[in-house]
Amino acid sequence: MRICSFLPSATEILFALGLADSIMGVTFECDHPCEARSKPVVVYTTLAPGLPEREIDRQVKMISGAGQSLYRLDVGKLREIQPDLVVTQDLCHVCAASPADLSAVLAQLPTVPEVISTSPRTVSDVWNDILRVGQATGREAEANRLVRTLGDRIAEIQETRQEGDPPRVLCLEWLDPPFVAGHWVPEMVTLAGGIDVLGRAGEAGYEVDWPAIVTSAPDLILVMPCGYHTREVEEELRKVCFPATWYSLAAVRRQRVFAMDASSYFSRPGPRIVEGIAAMAEVFARVTPAVEGKAV
Numbered sequence: 001m002r003i004c005s006f007l008p009s010a011t012e013i014l015f016a017l018g019l020a021d022s023i024m025g026v027t028f029e030c031d032h033p034c035e036a037r038s039k040p041v042v043v044y045t046t047l048a049p050g051l052p053e054r055e056i057d058r059q060v061k062m063i064s065g066a067g068q069s070l071y072r073l074d075v076g077k078l079r080e081i082q083p084d085l086v087v088t089q090d091l092c093h094v095c096a097a098s099p100a101d102l103s104a105v106l107a108q109l110p111t112v113p114e115v116i117s118t119s120p121r122t123v124s125d126v127w128n129d130i131l132r133v134g135q136a137t138g139r140e141a142e143a144n145r146l147v148r149t150l151g152d153r154i155a156e157i158q159e160t161r162q163e164g165d166p167p168r169v170l171c172l173e174w175l176d177p178p179f180v181a182g183h184w185v186p187e188m189v190t191l192a193g194g195i196d197v198l199g200r201a202g203e204a205g206y207e208v209d210w211p212a213i214v215t216s217a218p219d220l221i222l223v224m225p226c227g228y229h230t231r232e233v234e235e236e237l238r239k240v241c242f243p244a245t246w247y248s249l250a251a252v253r254r255q256r257v258f259a260m261d262a263s264s265y266f267s268r269p270g271p272r273i274v275e276g277i278a279a280m281a282e283v284f285a286r287v288t289p290a291v292e293g294k295a296v
Contacts, residue, residue, distance in 0.1 A: 001137060003085045004078065006043050006102070008263070009270035010087035010118065011036050013130050016146055016271050017139040024081045029227070032264065032272070040081070044072045053176040053225065053236060073105050083113045085136060090117045118269070121183050121202045123191070126269045127151075146271065153274045154191055161193040162285045169194040169284075170218035170251070173205045173226050173267065175240045178213060181205045181224060185266055188273060192280035210245040220287050221251045222280065224262035233259040258283050 004025035005011040011030040014023055020035060025042035047059060047070065063070055088102055106112050116136055118129045127147045134143020169189050173181035186199035197216040198208060223233055237259060246252060260266060265276030 001085060002081055002083045003087065003137070004042055004081060004083040004113075005030065006086060006088040007118075007268075008032070009268040010089070010133070011039075012268065012270040012272065013133050014087070014137075017130075017134055017137065017142045019137055019139065022137070024083060025077060029263075040077055042074045042077045042081070044074070046070055046072055053174060053240065057174065057177060073102070075105055075108055078105060079109060082110055085114045085116065087116045087118070087133060090119045120269045123184050123187050123273065126184060126273060129269070130271070150271060150274050154277060157274075157278050157281050158191065158193075161281060167194045167219040167284050167287050168197045168217065169280075170197050170213065170216060170221045171199055171266075172221065172223050173262070174207075175223065175225060175236055178208050178210065179205050180208050181266070184269060184273060185224075188266070188277050188280060192277045193284050194280065210243050214245050214249060218249070218251050220256035220258065220283065221249070222258050222260050222283070224260040224266045226262055226267040228262050229264065230259055230261040233262065256287055 001019075001022045002024045003014060003019065003022045005014060005023060006027060008027060008030045011023065011026050012032055014020075015033055015036065023036075023039055026036055026039045027043035028041050028045060030036040030039065030041075046063070046068075047056065051059070060070065086102065102115065106115075114136065116132060118132075120126045120129050127150065130147055131140075131143045134140045134146075171181035171185050171189065173179050173185070180198045182199055182201075182203050182205035184202075185205075186196035186201040189196040189199065190201070197218050198212070199205070223237060225233060225236060228236065237257070251257060260276075260279065265272050265279055
């Protein structure tokens with residue numbers, strides 16, 4: 001079977017199911033596992049690299065508003081590969097290529113591949129997508145085993161959670177302008193032992209103003225801009241020009257702002273969100289009266 005993945009989380013799922021040799025095309029963002037970097041890239045972004053968050057937000061809104069795609073598919077490579085299966089998504093047209101991006105390309109291929117479109121909104125939806133990919137690729141047993149293992153890992157995390165009042169947590173998936181993380185992230189907070197003060201479980205993240213953030217009064221802030229790894233998040237925290245209200249937040253004054261590896265553990269709905277839950281639980285355990293967080 002020849003498989004092309006149009007989103008990083010699908011690439012991670014395919015590798016986790018033992019399908020490395022079947023993966024013939026990936027996106028420019030696919031970086032896990034390391035072997036994914038050696039696969040041919042068939043999906044590219046139309047955005048220039050290195051743009052500040054404010055400019056990325058402006059361009060995304062402008063391009064989306066014009067009904068254009070943020071992604072470019074390499075039709076030539078797809079013709080050469082002649083995939084039997086394409087895994088794409090229909091959840092966020094900002095985060096990855098969608099079925100709409102694919103429809104015009106499919107007409108140009110010698111044979112039309114099977115298409116699996118994912119749109120997870122909850123943790124259980126992510127597990128169901130793993131099972132769907134397993135079924136489509138003849139890896140049902142591997143998929144079921146992986147989902148059971150992930151469930152067991154969550155149970156282990158919950159057994160070791162800190163006792164006491166759950167911390168009030170603000171998860172920011174963008175800083176300039178500020179966006180609250182949504183979909184599976186608020187559920188991750190709950191599973192890790194916290195309370196998400198603004199996120200809506202199962203619903204999309206949304207733009208929020210600074211007064212609303214102040215009113216939410218979080219005990220700690222997890223910064224996880226979509227598409228950024230930890231080092232990049234730390235750089236964004238240093239570069240963004242925050243308003244005075246940011247510095248009025250108790251979480252900021254008490255050095256309870258944490259840079260999280262969004263790309264690895266939060267913004268990609270794949271197996272590693274379990275490690276994101278574990279990372280959250282570790283942060284929550286550190287935020288106690290006796291142990292303060294470390295400022296970024």
